[in-house]
Amino acid sequence: MRSANAVDFWRGLALVMIFINHIPGIALGGLTLRNYAICDAAELFVFLAGWSLSYATGGPLHPEPFARTVFRLLSRALEIYRAQLVITMLALAFLASVALSTDNQLFLEWHNAASAFYDPVRTMIGIVLLTHQLGYFNILPLYVVLLLYAPLVVALARWRRWSALLMSLAIYAYALTTWATFPNWPAEERWYFNPLSWQLLLVLGFLSAELARSSEKFVQNVARLVPLAWAVSGVGAFVTLMHLWPDPMRVPEPRLLFLFDKTYLSPVRIISLLAIAIAFHAAFRYIERPLGPATTLMCALGRNSLPVFCIGSLLSLTGQIVRAMNEESFLLDCAIVICGVVLMGFTAWFVEWRSRVPGLSASRAS
Amino acid sequence: MASLSRAATELSSDCRVKSAYGPRAALRRLRRALKERRTVKLLAIGSSSTVGIGASSPAAAYPVRLESNLEGFLPGFDIQMTNRGVSGETGQGAVERIKLEVAEIDPDLVVWQVGTNDAMARIDEDEFAEMLRSTLSWLAANRIDVVLIDPQYVERLASDEHYTGIVEAISAVARDMRVLLVHRFEAMADLAKQRGNAAFLAQDRFHPNDLGYRCMAEYAARAIAAGILQAEAEAVPQN
Numbered sequence: 068m069r070s071a072n073a074v075d076f077w078r079g080l081a082l083v084m085i086f087i088n089h090i091p092g093i094a095l096g097g098l099t100l101r102n103y104a105i106c107d108a109a110e111l112f113v114f115l116a117g118w119s120l121s122y123a124t125g126g127p128l129h130p131e132p133f134a135r136t137v138f139r140l141l142s143r144a145l146e147i148y149r150a151q152l153v154i155t156m157l158a159l160a161f162l163a164s165v166a167l168s169t170d171n172q173l174f175l176e177w178h179n180a181a182s183a184f185y186d187p188v189r190t191m192i193g194i195v196l197l198t199h200q201l202g203y204f205n206i207l208p209l210y211v212v213l214l215l216y217a218p219l220v221v222a223l224a225r226w227r228r229w230s231a232l233l234m235s236l237a238i239y240a241y242a243l244t245t246w247a248t249f250p251n252w253p254a255e256e257r258w259y260f261n262p263l264s265w266q267l268l269l270v271l272g273f274l275s276a277e278l279a280r281s282s283e284k285f286v287q288n289v290a291r292l293v294p295l296a297w298a299v300s301g302v303g304a305f306v307t308l309m310h311l312w313p314d315p316m317r318v319p320e321p322r323l324l325f326l327f328d329k330t331y332l333s334p335v336r337i338i339s340l341l342a343i344a345i346a347f348h349a350a351f352r353y354i355e356r357p358l359g360p361a362t363t364l365m366c367a368l369g370r371n372s373l374p375v376f377c378i379g380s381l382l383s384l385t386g387q388i389v390r391a392m393n394e395e396s397f398l399l400d401c402a403i404v405i406c407g408v409v410l411m412g413f414t415a416w417f418v419e420w421r422s423r424v425p426g427l428s429a430s431r432a433s
Numbered sequence: 434m435a436s437l438s439r440a441a442t443e444l445s446s447d448c449r450v451k452s453a454y455g456p457r458a459a460l461r462r463l464r465r466a467l468k469e470r471r472t473v474k475l476l477a478i479g480s481s482s483t484v485g486i487g488a489s490s491p492a493a494a495y496p497v498r499l500e501s502n503l504e505g506f507l508p509g510f511d512i513q514m515t516n517r518g519v520s521g522e523t524g525q526g527a528v529e530r531i532k533l534e535v536a537e538i539d540p541d542l543v544v545w546q547v548g549t550n551d552a553m554a555r556i557d558e559d560e561f562a563e564m565l566r567s568t569l570s571w572l573a574a575n576r577i578d579v580v581l582i583d584p585q586y587v588e589r590l591a592s593d594e595h596y597t598g599i600v601e602a603i604s605a606v607a608r609d610m611r612v613l614l615v616h617r618f619e620a621m622a623d624l625a626k627q628r629g630n631a632a633f634l635a636q637d638r639f640h641p642n643d644l645g646y647r648c649m650a651e652y653a654a655r656a657i658a659a660g661i662l663q664a665e666a667e668a669v670p671q672n
Contacts, residue, residue, distance in 0.1 A: 092554045171587060176549070256517070256518065312529060316536050322536060387554060
């Protein structure tokens with residue numbers, strides 16, 4: 068088990084914010100990053116995934132053999148794909164049972180679920196191909212694609228770092244100027260998180276970690292940027308709090324470059340995320356002790372991000388259903404958030420406990 | 434114009450209800466497009482009823498039916514319907530997405546089926562009304578015509594105060610802002626009373642069947658015809 072560290076802490080916090088953001092209308096929703104920044108927890112999560120990629124593949128000083136990196140990343144992609152199928156099926160069964168027990172068909176139509184029930188022949192294929200994603204169950208498909216793409220990034224970065232960045236920027240620019248994306252099917256929609264855009268954030272996270280671990284100069288330059296990062300984050304907070312979002316009818320072409328679009332990850336969202344990352348990267352050192360048990364909890368969540376994310380997704384759905392079936396109440400909302408975070412913490416604890424107990428770990432059992 | 438006036442008054446016998454409409458309002462941009470005889474662009478936004486879930490085939494979904502209804506009483510015009518469901522998500526994110534779709538497609542008319550997800554997610558009524566009002570103002574500022582369609586009638590939720598509160602909020606905003614509204618909730622409630630829910634929901638009791646979609650498209654087509662006639666009437670004194 069890793070000791071408490073900044074990456075796990077911030078990732079844990081991102082997981083809690085994603086859990087809350089996925090319960091629309093909840094009272095404590097006003098506390099999450101998206102209310103104070105142009106970017107939100109999803110950007111933080113993907114950037115940190117890129118950062119972790121550097122650690123998972125040995126880093127710049129002791130890179131592991133490339134074949135092993137490829138095997139590791141493809142195995143991880145498969146693991147996440149499996150997780151996506153499992154949580155999608157659980158969510159569908161959950162919605163179906165609530166619809167039956169409450170005699171309310173609207174539960175079947177939630178979050179894109181309807182076509183799974185009313186057009187199962189095509190939708191089953193869509194679920195397996197990741198082209199049918201339930202609303203809010205759309206981060207893992209992005210993650211699968213990013214992991215399949217990651218070996219290419221690692222290979223290029225090992226040759227020349229700028230080449231990985233150049234490739235990533237070219238794909239990003241292509242997506243934003245041509246609206247290229249991954250299609251959904253059977254619904255004629257597009258992926259909520261466009262992998263062609265979001266891959267840039269993974270690459271930026273990866274290259275930042277590689278540079279931070281190998282270049283003293285990079286670390287010094289980032290430290291110099293801290294005041295600017297605070298200023299940019301401040302402007303972002305002001306713009307968000309005042310709802311000063313650009314009007315799509317009034318911005319020049321290519322529009323996506325100037326909007327705050329999440330699906331295509333407009334540049335301003337990346338700038339917002341980088342500013343926050345630079346402004347806060349050193350903060351962990353100062354808040355680690357004062358936050359005490361909260362630090363321990365967030366780090367545990369961050370260390371076990373996949374199972375915690377999966378349980379968190381199902382808990383968000385549960386939270387939405389509980390809210391739909393009851394009168395609005397601040398206390399109920401608080402109870403939902405507290406129960407959710409406790410259960411996510413239990414998940415992290417359980418996963419680590421299981422891996423410590425001889426004979427119980429999943430890999431040994433199989 | 435004769436076919437237009439007929440369309441504005443006639444409903445098929447299966448779909449006849451006492452009332453299915455909100456206030457009168459003019460569809461000026463649509464009228465202009467017809468007058469200039471250019472392609473009329475429609476954008477359907479909404480959740481699963483817009484996507485056409487529950488219909489026997491994609492052709493039976495309401496936007497497709499609406500398109501053919503409009504072609505029926507506007508013979509010779511080219512009508513292009515784009516169907517964009519906005520899945521599940523509520524609030525600011527959905528609004529930004531709607532604006533982006535509108536900027537991308539530049540429609541003459543937006544048919545916006547709204548409220549079901551917000552009602553289910555227990556979004557605060559005032560917050561919802563404010564979102565609706567500001568988005569409608571934005572559409573008005575860009576001179577894009579709108580028809581709203583409110584949530585479906587579900588027996589189970591007929592007495593749920595929050596659900597009916599959202600339905601009422603849509604009515605109030607439509608009245609204030611003089612926007613056409615298909616009062617689907619009331620119409621479906623009326624139909625359910627006349628013949629029982631079964632006819633409008635499919636055999637598994639849950640999903641709306643083709644007849645339900647047909648009526649929804651008829652109401653929307655009729656509202657649109659009335660909106661064009663209203664624009665026509667308002668334009669006369671200027672000529």
